[in-house]
Amino acid sequence: MSYIGHAVLDSQKIQTIALDLLRKRLKPFGFSGLTVTAEKDFDDENILRLIADVKQIVPASDLIEATSETMNALRKQGDDRFVYLTAVPATDDLEDAEE
Numbered sequence: 001m002s003y004i005g006h007a008v009l010d011s012q013k014i015q016t017i018a019l020d021l022l023r024k025r026l027k028p029f030g031f032s033g034l035t036v037t038a039e040k041d042f043d044d045e046n047i048l049r050l051i052a053d054v055k056q057i058v059p060a061s062d063l064i065e066a067t068s069e070t071m072n073a074l075r076k077q078g079d080d081r082f083v084y085l086t087a088v089p090a091t092d093d094l095e096d097a098e099e
Contacts, residue, residue: 009079011036014048017073022052025066026087028056041082046065048074058087 009017015036033053039046050070054057055079058066067085074083 008046008081009074009077011038014074014079017077018050018070021069022050022066024061025069026052026054026058027061028088029058029087031070038081045082047082047084050083052085052087054087054089057089063087065085 015034018036019034022034025031031052031054034068035051037049037051039047039049052066063085066087067083069084071080071083074080
């Protein structure tokens, strides 16, 4: 599935759009930052991998909503690459939660 003729936003623009959304959506989970990478998936399609730094585990339903909102915002700007969003708590935070 190729997206010929569609905009491909640069990493800085994606970061700006995604940060604004994820700060709001993931705030309850201690959102503290975002890493954005453009990659190829298993099917050799262009994708965006977003890794959100959080303090707590994010429930799947919240992660799905955040992914959907981010993809919709990027599509409005013409970039319709698939977004893989992962929310990764710091290792220390996970160890504290298990105790």
